[in-house]
Amino acid sequence: xxxATWNVNSLTARYARVAQWIEANEPDVxxxxxxxxxxxxxxxxxxxxxxxxxxxxxxxxWNGVAIVSRVGLVDVARGxxxxxxxxxxxxxxxxxxxxxxxxxPNGRALDDDHYLxxxxxxxxxxxxxxxxxxPTIVGGDFNVAPADLDCYDPxxxxxxxxxxxxxxxxxxxxxxxxLVDITRRLHPExxxxxxWDYRHGAFHRGWGLRIDLLYLDEALAQRxxxxxxxxxxxxxxxxxxxAPVVVEIA
DNA sequence: ATGTCACAGTCCCTGTGA
Numbered sequence: 365x366x367x368a369t370w371n372v373n374s375l376t377a378r379y380a381r382v383a384q385w386i387e388a389n390e391p392d393v394x395x396x397x398x399x400x401x402x403x404x405x406x407x408x409x410x411x412x413x414x415x416x417x418x419x420x421x422x423x424x425x426w427n428g429v430a431i432v433s434r435v436g437l438v439d440v441a442r443g444x445x446x447x448x449x450x451x452x453x454x455x456x457x458x459x460x461x462x463x464x465x466x467x468x469p470n471g472r473a474l475d476d477d478h479y480l481x482x483x484x485x486x487x488x489x490x491x492x493x494x495x496x497x498x499p500t501i502v503g504g505d506f507n508v509a510p511a512d513l514d515c516y517d518p519x520x521x522x523x524x525x526x527x528x529x530x531x532x533x534x535x536x537x538x539x540x541x542x543l544v545d546i547t548r549r550l551h552p553e554x555x556x557x558x559x560w561d562y563r564h565g566a567f568h569r570g571w572g573l574r575i576d577l578l579y580l581d582e583a584l585a586q587r588x589x590x591x592x593x594x595x596x597x598x599x600x601x602x603x604x605x606x607a608p609v610v611v612e613i614a
Numbered sequence: 615a616t617g618t619c620a621c622a623g624t625c626c627c628t629g630t631g632a
Contacts, residue, residue, distance in 0.1 A: 398632090400620075426632095470631080561616085562616095564616070604619095605618085605632080
């Protein structure tokens with residue numbers, strides 16, 4: 365199975381890039397975040413023409429997650445089943461694998477209520493993932509750089525979101541349940557980023573963060589043959605500010 | 615010098631979010 369996660373920063377603005385990427389890379393499953401559209405606007409038919417089923421949990425102006433699959437798509441879940449008002453989580457089963465598409469709240473600033481929402485949201489995700497009865501892949505834009513290696517300038521980020529201890533502890537809690545950050549496991553020392561700010565020429569300066577992550581359960585992780593970021597998707601006309609993160613499983 | 619992008623509302627600019 366080849367699976368990717370990609371924050372597309374508006375599927376309305378990005379559909380052509382996404383379709384091109386699918387045709388060139390032929391993932392079996394693609395997890396999308398920040399579709400920024402309602403379910404009524406989601407291009408189910410266009411994905412079907414590419415040979416993919418899809419499910420979407422949309423909101424409108426903000427957020428929105430999707431799962432696109434050519435290997436089956438059943439048992440779709442939208443949200444945590446609690447009172448989260450934002451469309452940031454969905455799950456589905458594809459070829460026997462339970463896949464989860466996550467758009468973790470940004471947090472904005474350490475003293476912002478949105479930061480507390482982010483921590484609560486990650487705790488809700490951990491609760492949902494604590495019970496697993498199938499092979500599991502959790503992917504998405506986590507808006508947390510797991511370690512200083514995943515940040516282009518750790519000194520500049522002191523006091524900022526995305527690198528704080530509570531955020532990193534929340535990721536560590538996920539890992540403690542037996543989920544593996546597969547890109548990092550397969551590349552323990554490498555500097556790898558998945559997001560670059562549109563501003564400041566950040567991409568060309570190498571100012572990035574690795575915040576788009578793929579967690580696999582240990583059995584799947586042992587079968588993973590590759591995991592990488594497709595930086596070419598960050599280049600060219602009208603890119604998202606995120607690049608797809610891919611895992612290939614034997 | 616936030617060297618940007620996307621959205622919605624109300625227009626072709628401004629505020630918001632990232």
